[in-house]
Amino acid sequence: xxxxxxxxxxxxxxxxxxxxxxxxxxxxxxxxxxxxxxxxxxxxxxxxxxxxxxxxxxxxxxxxxxxxxxxxxxxxxxxxxxxxxxxxxxxxxxxxxxxxxxxxxxxxxxxxxxxxxxxxxxxxxxxxxxxxxxxxxxxxxxxxxxxxxxxxxxxxxxxxxxxxxxxxxxxxxxxxxxxxxxxxxxxxxxxxxxxxxxxxxxxxxxxxxxxxxxxxxxxxxxxxxxxxxxxxxxxxxxxxxxxxxxxxxxxxxxxxxxxxxxxxxxxxxxxxxxxxxxxxxxxxxxxxxxxxxxxxxxxxxxxxxxxxxxxxxxxxxxxxxxxxxxxxxxxxxxxxxxxxxxxxxxxxxxxxxxxxxxxxxxxxxxxxxxxxxxxxxxxxxxxxxxxxxxxxxxxxxxxxxxxxxxxxxxxxxxxxxxxxxxxxxxxxxxxxxxxxxxxxxxxxxxxxxxxxxxxxxxxxxxxxxxxxxxxxxxxxxxxxxxxxxxxxxxxxxxxxxxxxxxxxxxxxxxxxxxxxxxxxxxxxxxxxxxxxxxxxxxxxxxxxxxxxxxxxxxxxxxxxxxxxxxxxx
DNA sequence: TTCTGTGGCCGTGGGG
DNA sequence: CCCCACGGCCACGGCT
Numbered sequence: 001x002x003x004x005x006x007x008x009x010x011x012x013x014x015x016x017x018x019x020x021x022x023x024x025x026x027x028x029x030x031x032x033x034x035x036x037x038x039x040x041x042x043x044x045x046x047x048x049x050x051x052x053x054x055x056x057x058x059x060x061x062x063x064x065x066x067x068x069x070x071x072x073x074x075x076x077x078x079x080x081x082x083x084x085x086x087x088x089x090x091x092x093x094x095x096x097x098x099x100x101x102x103x104x105x106x107x108x109x110x111x112x113x114x115x116x117x118x119x120x121x122x123x124x125x126x127x128x129x130x131x132x133x134x135x136x137x138x139x140x141x142x143x144x145x146x147x148x149x150x151x152x153x154x155x156x157x158x159x160x161x162x163x164x165x166x167x168x169x170x171x172x173x174x175x176x177x178x179x180x181x182x183x184x185x186x187x188x189x190x191x192x193x194x195x196x197x198x199x200x201x202x203x204x205x206x207x208x209x210x211x212x213x214x215x216x217x218x219x220x221x222x223x224x225x226x227x228x229x230x231x232x233x234x235x236x237x238x239x240x241x242x243x244x245x246x247x248x249x250x251x252x253x254x255x256x257x258x259x260x261x262x263x264x265x266x267x268x269x270x271x272x273x274x275x276x277x278x279x280x281x282x283x284x285x286x287x288x289x290x291x292x293x294x295x296x297x298x299x300x301x302x303x304x305x306x307x308x309x310x311x312x313x314x315x316x317x318x319x320x321x322x323x324x325x326x327x328x329x330x331x332x333x334x335x336x337x338x339x340x341x342x343x344x345x346x347x348x349x350x351x352x353x354x355x356x357x358x359x360x361x362x363x364x365x366x367x368x369x370x371x372x373x374x375x376x377x378x379x380x381x382x383x384x385x386x387x388x389x390x391x392x393x394x395x396x397x398x399x400x401x402x403x404x405x406x407x408x409x410x411x412x413x414x415x416x417x418x419x420x421x422x423x424x425x426x427x428x429x430x431x432x433x434x435x436x437x438x439x440x441x442x443x444x445x446x447x448x449x450x451x452x453x454x455x456x457x458x459x460x461x462x463x464x465x466x467x468x469x470x471x472x473x474x475x476x477x478x479x480x481x482x483x484x485x486x487x488x489x490x491x492x493x494x495x496x497x498x499x500x501x502x503x504x505x506x507x508x509x510x511x512x513x514x515x516x517x518x519x520x521x522x523x524x525x526x527x528x529x530x531x532x533x534x535x536x537x538x539x540x541x542x543x544x545x546x547x548x549x550x551x552x553x554x555x556x557x558x559x560x561x562x563x564x565x566x567x568x569x
Numbered sequence: 570t571t572c573t574g575t576g577g578c579c580g581t582g583g584g585g
Numbered sequence: 586c587c588c589c590a591c592g593g594c595c596a597c598g599g600c601t
Contacts, residue, residue: 013570040571090571112572143601150601158601226600257574258597273599285599304601362574385572389591395576396590518574 001028003128007216008246008266008354009114011087018086020117023246023266025132025216030246030266038117039063040087042109043070043381044080044097052080052102059096061089072381074436074462079107079381087113108382111372118352119373125354126345130495134216136341137164138334139206141227142326146308152233156199158311159323160206160231161330164213165338170194171327172202172209182316193323200238203231210244210267217355218244218264219337221287221329222273228262229253261360268356272336275344275359291332294339300328342494346502363509364516370506371521374469383520394517397524408553415553418560420538422504424511427533428526429471433514434464435523452529453536466521470510477503 004026011018020035046052049067056062066081084093094109111119118125139162144155159173174196175183183195196202210218220227228251235242243250246266253260262269276282276290283289291299302310302325310322348358351369361369375382386394427433431450437459443449450458458464477500484496513519515527538560542552545562554561 011570018570042571084571086570088570094571110572113570115572141601145601148601155601220600222598222600225598230600255573259574259599277598287600307601391575392591 001131001133003027003131005127005129005132005134006123006125006354008268008356009118009123009125010265011114011117013086013088016086018113020114021247022123025134028133030214032247032266035117035121038120039083039085040090040113040116041081041083042090042094042111043068043107044082044100045072045077045104045107045381046080047102047104049078049080049102052100055100055102056080056082056097059093061085061093068379070379070381071436074440074459077381105384107384110385111382115353115357118354119376124349124352125358126348129345129349130342130491132216135165135214136217136219136334136337137162137210137213137215138219138221138330138337139163139223139227140221140326140330140333141230142307142311142322143230144308144311145305146312148305150230152230157202157231157234158199158307159326160202161326162206162209163327163330163334164215165334166213168213169327169331170209171323172196172205173323174198174202176311178312178314179319182314182319186316186320188320188323192327199234200240203235203238203240203242206231207240207242207244215267217337217341218267218269219333219341220269220271221333221336222271223269224256224260224262224271224274228269229260256360261356263356268354270337270341270344270355270359272333272340275340276336278362279340279343287329287332287336291336294336299332300325342498343501346498347505350502350506363505364513364519366506367509367513368520370469371466374465378465380465385520386518386522391517394522394524408551412553412561412563414564416550416562416564418538418541418562420534420559421508421511423534423537424530425470425474425507427530427537428510429467429474431529431533432458432460432464432467433526433529434458434466435514435521435526437462437464437467438523438525438529453532454528456525456529458529466510466514466526470507473503473507477507 004024006022006024008023009020011020017036020038022033022035024031024033044052053065056065061084063083063085068079068081069076070079082097084090090109094106097103098106139160141160142158143150144158159171162170162172169192171192172194194205196205232242232251241250244264244267249265252263254263273285277285280290280293282293288299288301302321307322310318313319344355344359347366348355351358351366352373353361353369372382438456440459442461443457443459449460480496480500480503484493484500487493487496511527511530514521514523514530516522542560549565550562551565552560552562
């Protein structure tokens, strides 16, 4: 309860200026810090910097310019930093500047304002979250579905279940003609099961609970695309504002790829469905399957499509089953959240992203975020995102094949799995694999360079940006593991373990990032060189293993399965 | 209120 | 005429 942690950040407009708001939990108290002296900016790469500066003088909404020398891949370039008054002006101004005669291209004009602030200020969201006494809750709704699928314009919410990290559990529902005579005979704990008069009261009670319990993190299972939109739509019907934000603002849905994300201001909503889908490799990701996959236990379940029957049945046993099912869904969600959040906190801290964003990021986005942050320190110009057509063309190009060993048929005992994904970071570091060092002019005639099996060479004179960051990450992991070994306190051990896991996850994603078609720092040459060297070392390891009587039964880009053959077998 | 997924299939059209 | 590069379109999976 003694620490201060940054939960969320946004900006508002005051007197036509953007004001950043930082939502903290500080020694158990909510605080908001406002920053009113940070201005949006981006860079223009000129053909002729004097001419460009002249052209820009004719544009409105630019507060000022600054000449800077920055690095673009392996070249030094003079750029103009354009400082604006308000982030909303960026899209318009960047189009104008892009079209100026002396502007070659614009850079870093697509980094959202609050993210830019967090990067530039060095803030670490979720720092010390474990000591901030965060109140976490989970919620889940059941809705009426006599027509099969339920639709918020037609079918009411039947109950909202709630559970929080301080031990409160609730199923909030309402009396109807079919259940009113059952309730008193059901022997339910009135502290858990609340029967109100109607759906509207249920929603109001839910909102009140989030506020009264001073919830800091709201978790759900698919709340992004089901529960929150559903409650919001039903609230609208009754004229209730779903104002769960710490500042009294309503929840907001935003597009994130093909799905939605639901944002609650200052009280981050973390949806466990996308988190689990990314963290585990299960055939299905229903709450039931994920719960069983993680904990090895089944939970009480009823067929979702029959919920309306349980509600309408007028049968005490059936109705109770529905209540218990609803409660079990929310306690399962909370348990999953409590298991998954520590790593999510750490991943967010590692890439310095709010937990709302961090918990919804792909591994590629995490790597990219880390690179963008480090680029600033090193005065490196961040490459632009590829256009759709460039990304599509990239993903169409074929790659030199990975390491493949045709599976040996049969059932094998004593299988040992060698995972080579963890090999790639050291391959990248030790051969200085980077978009700025590949086939560099400075080493063209030089014998002293790293030459990949695929023919590309990598600079030995200048350290690449990506290998440097990766090296820092690996060093960080070694240091954490050292601390973990020496630690005796169980809580601290868990924290260190999560820290090293987060670093490992991100470090192991660098190779995939280089091959990722939408990456700013995409490099086919680098990706191919990495796997080619990787294959070389795998073959070496396999040959060694075979000398000692092991046999490779299956292999792919990432791993090799080896068995030990007995003498004479 | 600067940012928006990804991969596969299929029809089209231009170049060899 | 064939091939392939390109762009448009669709589905994916979870909640009830």
